[in-house]
Amino acid sequence: MIILWRSSLVISLLLCMSLQLQVQCVELDLGLLNATTTPEELKIRRSDFPRDFFFGVSTSALQIEGAANEAGKGPSIWDNFLQKYPDRIPDQSTNNPAIEHYKRYKEDVKLIKKLGVDWYRFAIPWTRILPKGSLSGGVNQEGIDHYNDLINELVKYGIRPFVTLLHFDTPQALQDKYGGPLSRLFIDDFKDYAELCFKLFGDRVKHWLTINEPFIVGALGYDTGEIAPGRCSLGPYKCLAGNSTTEPYIITHNLLLAHASVVKLYRDKFQGKQGGEIGIVNAGLFAEPYSESQEDKAAARRIMDFGLGWIMEPLVFGDYPKIMRDVAKERLPYFTQQEKNLIKGSFDFIGLNYYSASYAKNIPPNPNAPPHFMSDTSVLPLGEKDGIPIGPLVEGTNSFYTYPVGLEKLLNFMKDEYQNPKIYMTENGISEASRENIKLEEALFDPHRIKNILRHLYRIHNAIKNGVNVKGYMYWTLFDEFELREGYTQRFGFYYIDFKNNFKRIPKLSVKWYRNFLKGSNSQSYSI
Numbered sequence: 001m002i003i004l005w006r007s008s009l010v011i012s013l014l015l016c017m018s019l020q021l022q023v024q025c026v027e028l029d030l031g032l033l034n035a036t037t038t039p040e041e042l043k044i045r046r047s048d049f050p051r052d053f054f055f056g057v058s059t060s061a062l063q064i065e066g067a068a069n070e071a072g073k074g075p076s077i078w079d080n081f082l083q084k085y086p087d088r089i090p091d092q093s094t095n096n097p098a099i100e101h102y103k104r105y106k107e108d109v110k111l112i113k114k115l116g117v118d119w120y121r122f123a124i125p126w127t128r129i130l131p132k133g134s135l136s137g138g139v140n141q142e143g144i145d146h147y148n149d150l151i152n153e154l155v156k157y158g159i160r161p162f163v164t165l166l167h168f169d170t171p172q173a174l175q176d177k178y179g180g181p182l183s184r185l186f187i188d189d190f191k192d193y194a195e196l197c198f199k200l201f202g203d204r205v206k207h208w209l210t211i212n213e214p215f216i217v218g219a220l221g222y223d224t225g226e227i228a229p230g231r232c233s234l235g236p237y238k239c240l241a242g243n244s245t246t247e248p249y250i251i252t253h254n255l256l257l258a259h260a261s262v263v264k265l266y267r268d269k270f271q272g273k274q275g276g277e278i279g280i281v282n283a284g285l286f287a288e289p290y291s292e293s294q295e296d297k298a299a300a301r302r303i304m305d306f307g308l309g310w311i312m313e314p315l316v317f318g319d320y321p322k323i324m325r326d327v328a329k330e331r332l333p334y335f336t337q338q339e340k341n342l343i344k345g346s347f348d349f350i351g352l353n354y355y356s357a358s359y360a361k362n363i364p365p366n367p368n369a370p371p372h373f374m375s376d377t378s379v380l381p382l383g384e385k386d387g388i389p390i391g392p393l394v395e396g397t398n399s400f401y402t403y404p405v406g407l408e409k410l411l412n413f414m415k416d417e418y419q420n421p422k423i424y425m426t427e428n429g430i431s432e433a434s435r436e437n438i439k440l441e442e443a444l445f446d447p448h449r450i451k452n453i454l455r456h457l458y459r460i461h462n463a464i465k466n467g468v469n470v471k472g473y474m475y476w477t478l479f480d481e482f483e484l485r486e487g488y489t490q491r492f493g494f495y496y497i498d499f500k501n502n503f504k505r506i507p508k509l510s511v512k513w514y515r516n517f518l519k520g521s522n523s524q525s526y527s528i
Contacts, residue, residue, distance in 0.1 A: 056119035066097035072140035074131030076169035081228035123167035133171030218252035277348035284354030290361035318344035351426035357406035396433025408459035429476035
């Protein structure tokens with residue numbers, strides 16, 4: 001998802017304002033490491049983590065299910081966006097049929113079981129349960145039956161379901177009716193949908209995520225317009241409607257209130273008898289100062305406040321970061337005292353997605369340019385300093401730099417600034433370019449993915465030793481899939497998908513490694 005534009009957000013977004021490998025034993029080649037990697041990073045083992053620390057894998061229904069117009073499903077804003085703006089996807093692809101997970105979920109659950117993970121994070125699309133987004137539009141029993149079956153399959157194999165209620169796919173009917181989350185009416189419709197899910201699935205689902213990355217929705221969906229619903233008034237994209245100056249702040253405000261309202265509902269009516277927990281997913285943005293100047297240090301902090309703090313400070317303290325209010329002023333909505341009380345503490349845990357980082361260089365604001373969210377930070381994000389990248393550049397990208405130490409620093413920041421919340425790493429991953437004529441053996445050989453996971457786990461382990469309350473890690477993602485803004489040009493999956501041969505699922509080397517790692521095998525040497 002999702003991933004390339006999300007992971008490179010700090011670097012570029014602000015500027016616009018079954019086959020098997022014929023190998024018996026594989027050793028990670030320490031000679032291939034660059035100067036930013038140490039041998040110690042690759043020696044981390046499952047046994048180094050607490051017993052109550054779980055491992056999993058993460059997906060999004062929007063990106064793997066397909067069947068977009070089948071089985072009673074209503075259209076989402078992404079279905080509409082892909083029809084309106086096909087040129088925004090580099091290969092002009094769509095998420096239909098994606099990889100046909102909706103029809104092949106039983107087969108896929110068996111693959112999850114073979115992977116050996118504890119938990120599986122997936123999304124229930126709102127419009128498969130309520131095709132028109134509200135109870136008045138009718139309930140889709142076929143969708144309900146499907147997710148009951150999926151959840152039952154997971155439970156049967158001993159895999160805990162970890163469910164996201166809203167993963168970028170707001171119902172198009174609500175967008176048409178009243179502007180989706182631009183309106184306060186959205187809050188009650190989201191509550192009704194969430195309550196239905198709690199009633200239907202809460203006896204087996206004990207881990208709920210309300211909304212995935214509200215920051216991304218506000219910044220990319222309503223300022224630049226480069227993702228659904230594609231609203232903007234400034235920047236390089238031509239949108240049919242929108243106001244980049246105000247809408248990013250309005251919709252994120254309403255998403256936060258919708259989240260908090262659903263958490264209160266869950267706590268009041270379901271948590272006591274169902275025994276579950278509920279949280280929200282944040283984009284794990286991190287920036288290093290470009291220099292030791294006070295201006296660049298302040299710029300790095302502004303990126304954190306405008307990104308992570310935009311969501312976390314209301315959740316922990318009941319209001320937005322002071323710097324956001326100072327800059328955006330009346331464009332940033334206010335919470336009433338009742339709303340502050342509602343949102344403060346409205347989480348049992350925080351989901352955190354982390355991929356990349358950047359340098360932050362201070363730039364003066366332009367008094368002659370119309371204000372909007374992306375320009376409000378007054379920061380020039382850079383992937384390199386003095387010609388040296390902040391971390392290795394991922395194949396086929398121009399702004400996805402891997403920087404595992406940034407995750408450790410980010411986790412410590414969460415501890416120090418936000419009262420050390422319980423954290424689940426809900427996404428972390430790395431891709432490779434999707435190439436047409438590559439040999440299958442080469443496509444399945446992904447030691448870069450193994451190294452990337454180990455390097456980030458090492459940093460998580462360091463953070464835990466420092467007292468950060470991290471309780472789990474979920475890799476993004478289970479399969480190669482429709483990567484939203486990147487289409488099918490990047491592959492993040494453990495399982496290779498043969499898009500030209502009936503979406504055949506083929507395990508990459510990392511599948512075998514992850515399975516053995518979770519069993520407690522030596523992380524550098526293992527049999528296939």
